[in-house]
Amino acid sequence: MTKNIVWHDQSVSKLERSEHKNQKPCVLWFTGLSGSGKSTVANALEHELAKRGQHTFLLDGDNVRHGLNKDLGFSDDDRVENIRRIGEVSKLFVDAGLIAVTAFISPFRSDRQLVRDLLAETEFVEIHMNTPLATCESRDPKGLYKKARAGEIKNFTGIDSDYEAPLKAEITLDSSEQSVEECVEQIISFLTSQEILVNTFAAKA
Numbered sequence: 001m002t003k004n005i006v007w008h009d010q011s012v013s014k015l016e017r018s019e020h021k022n023q024k025p026c027v028l029w030f031t032g033l034s035g036s037g038k039s040t041v042a043n044a045l046e047h048e049l050a051k052r053g054q055h056t057f058l059l060d061g062d063n064v065r066h067g068l069n070k071d072l073g074f075s076d077d078d079r080v081e082n083i084r085r086i087g088e089v090s091k092l093f094v095d096a097g098l099i100a101v102t103a104f105i106s107p108f109r110s111d112r113q114l115v116r117d118l119l120a121e122t123e124f125v126e127i128h129m130n131t132p133l134a135t136c137e138s139r140d141p142k143g144l145y146k147k148a149r150a151g152e153i154k155n156f157t158g159i160d161s162d163y164e165a166p167l168k169a170e171i172t173l174d175s176s177e178q179s180v181e182e183c184v185e186q187i188i189s190f191l192t193s194q195e196i197l198v199n200t201f202a203a204k205a
Helices: 014-021 038-051 076-095 109-118 133-139 144-149 180-193
Strands: 026-032 056-060 099-103 124-129 171-173
Touching: 014 076, 026 038, 026 076, 026 109, 038 056, 038 099, 038 124, 038 180, 056 076, 076 099, 076 109, 109 124, 124 180, 171 180
Parallel strands: 026 099, 026 124, 056 099, 124 171
Antiparallel strands: none
């Protein structure tokens, strides 16, 4: 199927793009149950990174399903394809020298590993929003847990579809015990310690 497709090398390298932006590109991959705080913390993190002069782009699960992945449902096979596509897009952002922030339930370890394997060892940072199911369900910001419990939604993660928690996430957060600000501070601290944030001038007021 791909025998007539030839890879064309580019004259501008990922390193050059990164140096132009004065940062180390990576994927900050938020994973966790619906209602765990993925999108909220990811948005707050991107805002903080922007204030620090970093070049970022945020990919959110719901937003992507309005366009790139609008043809996919929520069966296991469609979930796998959803994450495969996001992984490839995230890799393109890294090649462009950006810090890609992604917020997806991404319930299967094998799918998250697939994305990790697309990137260099230090370019994939898994952030597990380890917020308890009871808390997520009590929040139920979109009313999805209520519908899932009533049988109106099938294959809902945490109810009738499994969530495979990370075994060795780089960062683990719990929004039932940590504020958004504390979550962001923990992530920034990790990125700084790993020298991912090279451009370290103070955030603008």
